[in-house]
Amino acid sequence: MLHAGMRIGELAALVGVSTRTVRHYHRLGLLPEPERLANGYRDYRLRDGVVLARVRRLAELGLSLDEIRDVLADDRGRDLREVLAELDADLARQQDAIAARRRRLAVLLDEADLHPDSTVPPEMAAVLRELPAGGSKLAELDRALLTMVGSKAESGGMAELFGPLIEPEAVARGHRLYARLDELADADPRDPRVAELAADLADHLPEEMAVAVAASLGDGENGDWLRLVSAELSRAQAETFRRFVRVLRERAANREGRER
Amino acid sequence: MLHAGMRIGELAALVGVSTRTVRHYHRLGLLPEPERLANGYRDYRLRDGVVLARVRRLAELGLSLDEIRDVLADDRGRDLREVLAELDADLARQQDAIAARRRRLAVLLDEADLHPDSTVPPEMAAVLRELPAGGSKLAELDRALLTMVGSKAESGGMAELFGPLIEPEAVARGHRLYARLDELADADPRDPRVAELAADLADHLPEEMAVAVAASLGDGENGDWLRLVSAELSRAQAETFRRFVRVLRERAANREGRER
DNA sequence: CAACACGTTGCCGCCGCGTCAAGGTCAACC
DNA sequence: GGTTGACCTTGACGCGGCGGCAACGTGTTG
The missing domain is CATH 1.10.1660.10 (Multidrug-efflux Transporter Regulator; Chain: A; Domain 2)
Structure with missing residues (x-):
């Protein structure tokens, strides 16, 4: 050789x-x-x-x-077939994953033509557009909260929770819900306006979604988000939120009682 | 707060x-x-x-x-759309790449049911199956060469190159091409059997593929593979190969001359 | 003899974290 | 008191599949 x-x-x-x-x-x-x-x-x-x-x-x-x-x-390839089959299954999973991401991307790209902040689901984006941009710190917090909650696939009724606060009729009727929350910044937690506003907030939630809201506010995920929101509020404002939630829970319990 | x-x-x-x-x-x-x-x-x-x-x-x-x-x-998202669009294009490319791999895998998995060494293209596998398994060192080398060349998408006529050497008629006619190559192991490069066998090898290539073979043996990739093969042969055997290739080249040149 | 293309070993960098390691802090239980 | 156990802190290494660089030897060419 x-x-x-x-x-x-x-x-x-x-x-x-x-x-x-x-x-x-x-x-x-x-x-x-x-x-x-x-x-x-x-x-x-x-x-x-x-x-x-x-x-x-x-x-x-x-x-x-x-x-x-x-x-x-x-080296005697019998094992090779198993590996190749497993690899094929893995590739199939990757294909599915990529296809799913491209679907989400397609939605976002469509939305991006309508609204620049396109990282939230469509219905969230609609609500965000309506929130007053400046002036109220509470509105800012709601924007933040909605953005966060919007990141979860199931938004758990949060859009509906805040929607009523900004509906034109509510404003026209003079409830001024955001403004009244702002006014409680330096108030005492036992201020009578706290209970009053909590009731008004609860009243402005359409009945059919009160149950869902009460549930989503109570447990786990969303409850923790609200804890962060409360940390940004004054004591009176936080107390208003707590009472608001408590009222919703009671109504939900009543409704449940009647249905049994 | x-x-x-x-x-x-x-x-x-x-x-x-x-x-x-x-x-x-x-x-x-x-x-x-x-x-x-x-x-x-x-x-x-x-x-x-x-x-x-x-x-x-x-x-x-x-x-x-x-x-x-x-x-x-x-932060003002206008740039985001570009990034998302680019990402989508990238994902599309990944999808294509994965799809291509799965297609190749599917072929291999089908082939695997027929032949254990399933990492070569189908036509290569067919040739490999026919090569005598033991006895001739030359056949072993051909197996190796075919496996290597089979890894390139276009096999460049190598299957056709070795196919004739094992066709039943050729064996039946008593040419014993492999055996005669083996016999040259210790021969002198100027042994008359060298030129004789080179001519016989060339004769057993169907005419219509001699051009393609001559071309693929001459240049780059396949030529380098043949260099490795020659390194495994005795001087007389390597000389036989060289003459074989030279004869093919001359015939190809003649054919080209006639066509002009 | 200098330039240049090749070869040798070896170590750091990448990306998006997971996973120790070796501690400090705090509430709850005995 | 002490002791769990669940949390927090910083820091370093690991992974996969190499790319790139350093610091050096070798072989061919002008």
């Missing part, structure tokens, strides 16, 4: 990878170290090229280098 | 991430560090929750954290 093999750069070019990749495979044990020439250079033979090409084919299919090592070790 | 904010674990649970993730976002500057309590604990407020939720929504869409930081910096 003529023993003129190849050097690492030639082999790499032949198979279409970098020399760094070839050495990487050596360290991982995917490709055995070939003999060395007198000067220390690696001297590659035909079988090295065969193995390297095999590794690359499997890698391009998407197998991890660990998996490839397992496949090469088992 | 009541200043009872949240600790990191509560905030993380609220938004649905790990505390490690929150701290990671702090280090990357995606989420500003909040005030600290007297004991050193981070004290999160409403705005932190809002930002964190926003970051998560963008991250779940597939934006990199760097991109998210850019989006948050520009």
Whole structure:
């Protein structure tokens, strides 16, 4: 035999990878170290090229280098089918995931043409557009709250919770709900306006959603969000919120009692 | 304001991430560090929750954290649409890539039911099946060469190159091409059998593919593969190969001359 | 003899965190 | 009092698949 093999750069070019990749495979044990020439250079033979090409084919299919090592070790390919089948299932899952993200993206891109802050669901965006932009700190907090809650897929009735506060008729009837909350900034928690406003807030929730609201305010996720909101309020304002929620709960309980 | 904010674990649970993730976002500057309590604990407020939720929504869409930081910096979202559009294009490319891999996988999985060594294209597998398994070192080398060349999408006529060597008629006619190559192992390169076998090899290539073979043997990729094969052969055997290729080239040149 | 293209080993960087490690803090139970 | 246990703090390493750089040797060419 003529023993003129190849050097690492030639082999790499032949198979279409970098020399760094070839050495990487050596360290991982995917490709055995070939003999060395007198000067220390690696001297590659035909079988090295065969193995390297095999590794690359499997890698391009998407197998991890660990998996490839397992496949090469088992070498009588019966195990390969399992790996390939599993890989196919994994790729199918990835396809589904990507398709789902593209669907969400498509919605957002459509929405983006209508409204710049397009990271919230459509119905949230509609409510946000109606909230007064400046003037009331409470409105700001509601904006924040809605943005947060909007990030969960099921918004749990929060849009409906705040919708009534800004409906034109409510404003026209002189309830001025936001303004009255603002006025309680420095008030005492026992101020009579607290109970009064809490009742008015509750009255302006349409009946059919009071139950859902009471539930979503009470438990877990949304309850914790409201805790953060309360932390931004004065004591009287926070007390108003608490009473508001309590009234809603009582009404929900009553409704439930009547239905039994 | 009541200043009872949240600790990191509560905030993380609220938004649905790990505390490690929150701290990671702090280090990357995606989420500003909040005030600290007297004991050193981070004290999160409403705005932190809002930002964190926003970051998560963008991250779940597939934006990199760097991109998210850019989006948050520009903050008036007009730039967001570009990023989202680019992301969508990227996802589309990923979908295509995955689909292509699944198609190749499907072919391999079908082939796997027929032949265990299923990492080569179907037509290669067919040729490999026919090659004698033991006995001839030359056949072994051909197996290796075919496996390698099979890894490239266009196989460049290599299947056709070796096909004739094993066709039953050729064997029946007593040419014994492999056996005669084996017999040249210790021969002198000037042995008359060398030229004789080279001519016989060339004769057994169907005319219509001689051109393609001559071309694919001559240049780049396949030529380098053949260099590795020659390195495994004795001088006389390698000389046979060289003459074989030379004869093919001459015939191809003649054919081209006649066509002009 | 200098330039230049190749080879050698080895270590850092990437991304989005997970996972220890080695402590400090706080409420609840004995 | 002490002792769990659940939380918090900073810091460092790990992963996958290499890319890139450093610091050096080797071999061919002008």
